[in-house]
């Protein structure tokens with residue numbers, strides 16, 4: 001009987017391995033990485049603390065597990081009827097029961113010491129060298145450098161993996177789904193305080209190697225911190241279900257040396273200045289200029305729901321092509337895009353600049369089936385903003 | 390319809406539609422009405438169990454759709470919206486449709502027999518608690534076809550994502566309300582039955598442990614289901630009636646929802662686990678041919694787990710940004726639960742110690758439960774440590790953890806119970822060889838599916854994602870293969886059960902040598918339609 005079982009099990013395993021090998025041969029195009037069995041290698045002191053804490057606790061569990069189930073397997077093999085073991089009749093033992101209540105208590109108490117220390121360290125966001133705000137949007141992240149070197153820098157960061165790779169018509173790249181158009185750049189060895197919030201639903205800002213995960217709750221600002229020990233690129237993802245593209249809003253943190261970081265800050269400041277000149281409030285835009293810029297804004301902010309074709313994904317996400325609002329009076333569209341519509345996935349887009357909003361509205365009013373020939377100027381956006389305040 | 394309908398139409402006040410001229414106690418009404426109007430605890434128990442198995446298959450198909458999409462990186466089979474809907478309804482259906490009704494089915498079948506009562510205390514309410522389930526299930530399935538598809542909000546239904554969801558959300562909320570009513574009525578029935586209908590001499594501390602676990606679970610249900618109903622009702626009014634409970638812009642707080650949900654949600658975990666403890670506490674002594682070790686401490690441990698379960702809810706919310714003092718409190722309180730849970734595991738092992746063990750299918754599943762549930766308990770302990778949970782929260786590590794406690798825990802225990810009591814219920818034996826096959830296949834494929842998910846979570850794969858980075862490819866493929874194997878193995882279970890009912894060998898009254906509760910010692914197999922018409926004589 002036992003032989004038969006062992007055989008059954010080994011046959012099943014053999015079948016499984018064969019199946020797995022066959023599968024991997026069938027899909028040679030997929031780049032296979034090695035099997036990762038543990039937490040990512042940390043790049044911060046806190047990360048190491050947590051890594052070690054996890055290792056210790058796991059081993060404590062393994063040891064207890066082996067002891068307890070050592071007894072169980074001993075009983076299974078020695079105290080079975082088929083080897084003629086007679087049943088005893090005992091059913092309580094005061095001291096044994098006291099012991100196995102007290103001993104786990106002591107083990108847990110001991111475990112709580114490093115756990116408490118690590119937790120207090122984890123939550124200590126005091127005395128940061130720099131403060132950055134991360135805002136979760138459906139489905140990208142926005143960053144504002146609030147305090148410290150680089151103050152005033154502000155940008156969005158969205159997934160840069162091409163659609164074709166996701167749909168499988170193109171080979172997947174090395175950093176498939178973990179790559180973004182812009183990186184959160186920070187200096188090495190500096191304590192970075194992250195203020196985390198969201199504009200629409202709850203997201204979570206998570207970078208495993210830096211041991212930070214903080215929920216981004218709309219309407220509230222929470223904080224967390226990290227301090228990278230080595231320069232490099234560290235990748236994470238949104239960790240709280242936030243709707244359709246929850247799996248497609250990665251985070252990329254680029255840690256640079258102090259000198260490189262300063263260089264990056266300078267280049268950012270320079271390009272922001274250029275953009276400010278280009279978007280000067282008195283600038284006269286042409287329809288084509290706005291349309292061209294609007295196409296980019298649309299691709300960065302609207303395609304996820306309304307699709308590149310403007311056809312949306314009805315009934316959840318309406319088509320903009322042929323939409324009554326888009327082809328109607330521009331005030332209504334301005335209001336919809338600026339303020340969103342409560343209770344739907346259409347969030348307010350107030351955070352975009354006047355020029356960006358003007359261009360994306362102009363673009364949608366003059367693309368696909370929409371041929372209003374009208375343009376919406378940044379000044380119109382400014383007026384609409386003032387009206388809703 | 391049959392003549393049974395006519396008997397009812399007479400306004401004949403008797404439950405179950407007895408024909409007027411025949412009051413013999415094993416008389417059953419015929420056809421549809423036997424089931425629709427049933428007030429018999431056995432028939433209702435049977436319906437609960439078949440309903441549960443059906444939902445298990447529906448939820449299982451949803452799990453397989455998820456695993457099929459995750460077989461390889463990239464989007465191949467479903468769109469992300471549909472994927473989210475599948476995780477949501479898989480979770481809801483498995484928790485509320487499969488596991489909870491399965492154990493209510495056991496409660497119905499067993500409690501009257503084990504305490505020496507003729508039936509449940511409120512037979513008509515019993516009928517209603519069951520018949521509320523199919524409409525609720527229908528609503529959950531209908532939600533898939535609502536405009537915009539199912540609500541992809543997760544079984545936890547966090548605000549404010551729920552405010553964005555389409556009409557499917559309203560159907561889901563309504564379904565949760567109905568399920569809650571059903572559970573509360575079922576619980577009132579169980580509490581009343583156990584407290585008032587025990588045979589003379591059956592003191593509380595003499596009851597089989599299964600009855601104790603259900604008594605405690607029923608209190609948990611009565612205390613926690615209204616809280617869930619409150620949370621989803623607030624969601625409903627936020628969606629449609631202009632309230633702002635969970636909307637920061639209107640002075641509310643999205644995190645409030647999570648506090649309310651998990652105040653229900655953590656006890657819910659024990660609502661699922663405690664009856665499973667009860668089943669295992671009947672099975673292990675029977676096949677060890679030895680009384681349960683530490684009966685009294687089992688009762689106290691179960692009660693303390695139940696009480697503690699109301700004080701640890703925020704361990705599901707370590708990353709929302711609570712004050713550090715609150716995090717410390719919830720960490721300490723959570724690890725405290727490990728103590729009574731440990732006591733239970735030690736008691737089961739001590740029950741086996743120096744017994745005379747045999748390994749029929751129920752015992753195999755009970756041992757599978759013991760081994761794997763403990764493993765899930767240990768990963769739970771790892772997760773209770775806040776700094777570690779910050780890395781593991783909302784990853785596949787958590788998915789692995791709760792499937793160890795829910796599938797290898799609750800589901801394996803339900804399988805153990807089914808194989809254990811089938812002979813008593815049907816009067817026939819199942820095929821032992823096939824039962825063992827079912828066990829080994831389930832055990833192996835379960836671990837193939839879920840063990841590797843620990844590694845995925847550790848390496849950084851978030852849960853509830855339809856696509857993933859390339860470094861997660863191998864383990865996802867293995868996990869998907871395991872899932873299909875596990876799913877297929879359950880068809881074998883169906884076959885074994887149907888074969889047992891239709892053509893199994895005759896079972897004896899005391900089919901298991903070591904079984905000692907009243908249903909084995911005092912009632913024939915199959916058990917008569919009305920369990921104890923006169924209370925059994927107890928010493």
Ligand code: HEM
Pocket residue numbers: 449452453455456476477479480481483484487488542543544545788792795796800838852853854872875876
């Ligand atoms: C064949 C067995 C099963 C398989 C293959 C399976 C698979 C899965 C998968 C792939 C997920 C999605 C994980 C994620 O993306 O977060 C999931 C979630 C879940 N499963 Fe299962 N599952 C099985 C059985 C069960 C059972 C019996 C229960 C019973 C209680 C259960 C309860 C849940 C819950 C509560 C969730 C969370 C849903 C959510 O994230 O909202 N599963 N399961």
Ligand SMILES: [Cu+2]
Pocket residue numbers: 202203204238239240241242243245246247249
């Ligand atoms: Cu997300």
Ligand SMILES: [Cu+2]
Pocket residue numbers: 654655658701702704705
């Ligand atoms: Cu919990």
